[in-house]
Structure formats: C-alpha cells, structure tokens
Amino acid sequence: MIDTAKIEAIANAALEGSKLFLVSVTATPTNEIEVVIDSDDSVDIDDCVNLSQTIEAQFDREAEDFELTVTSAGVGQPLKLLRQYRKLIGQPVEVLLQNGTKIIAELRDATEEGITLAYEEMRAVEGKKRKQPFDVVQTWPMEEIKYTKEYLDFK
Secondary structure, three states: OOOHHHHHHHHHHHHOOOOEEEEEEEEOOOOEEEEEEEEOOOOOHHHHHHHHHHHHOOOOOOOOOOEEEEEEOOOOOOOOOHHHHHHOOOOEEEEEEOOOOEEEEEEEEEOOOEEEEEEEEEEOOOOOOOOEEEEEEEEEEHHHEEEEEEOOOOO
16 A cells, blocks of 8 residues: 555645645555645646646556545535635635534634634524624634535525
C-alpha cells in the first residue's frame, strides 16, 4: 500500500508558495488514492492535473500500481481546515452542532478554538402575539460542531 504521508509531503512541497493548499489524502488497501486540494479563491482543472502529474512522477507504477484522483474540495462538503473556514468569513454557512441543532448563519470569525456566527432568531416577546426577530452573534467551540459547510441558497 502506498504511504499517504509520502503523498502529503509531495503535495505540500508542490503547493508551497501558491494559492493552493492540501485538504486531505486518503488511500484504500487497493491503492485508490484521493487527494483533495482547495484554494483561497478557486481551483481549476489545470491545478488538479498539474498536481496529479507531480505526484505520479514520484512513484513507479511497475513496482506498485495505483489509481490517483486529485480533486478540489467541493461546495457542500464539510470544512476540514481552519484556512477553509477563514476563506468563508462573511459568507453564509450551514453548521450542525453535536446536539443535532442546525444553524444557517453568516460566519463572522474562525479560530482554532471555535467559530462565531451571526444570525436572526425569532423569540417570544411579552405583550406581542407573534415572535419577534432578534440579531444573535454567538461563538461555538469546535468540539461542539459536528460539521460546517458552505451554504448556497437557490431561492
């Protein structure tokens, strides 16, 4: 089986100094390898092809056969790195908390410790028949977050 740490090292060296960064490397026992990259702005197909060629050049298919896929982190995929969170500051995100609560909110800040979200919450107000909207800004520690995804509203 091909060593994912070696692939990570090759990918990180190839991406160093560019707008691109490595998100993850996974490999199956049958040597099906998936490398996921992201960028502070966008990833195009040429970025994936170039990295794929760089990685493939470091391995001998005669010694050990493998299948390599280099792809970009897709919209709607859970965020894995702090750098991915930071590029979405000011954008809407979908957050699922460990307790099962789902929140659609604007991402205001992201640190190693947690994320800050801004959203509108409907609350009962004494003397009013209907709930009233209140602006909420709240920080959640990373341990309380099951996943965070970029949110796209198609309405």
